[in-house]
Amino acid sequence: MSLVEILDYYENGIKFEESKAQILVGTLAKAMHSGSDDPKKPAKRIYREEPEQTPDRKALYEQFGDLIKT
16 A cells, blocks of 8 residues: 555544544533523414415514514
């Protein structure tokens, strides 16, 4: 086995371990954040009580206006 092949295996192993660590940290952060006392859940219906079920834009923008991208 040449030195280039050894270095290639080493580099691929390091990349694999780094990606595994990033997944672990992301999973831990998500688990820690999910236990918060203030989850953002809709407080009221966004859909009107009409048969066509069109969204109530006013209620939608009141609840999720900061998350909607235009």
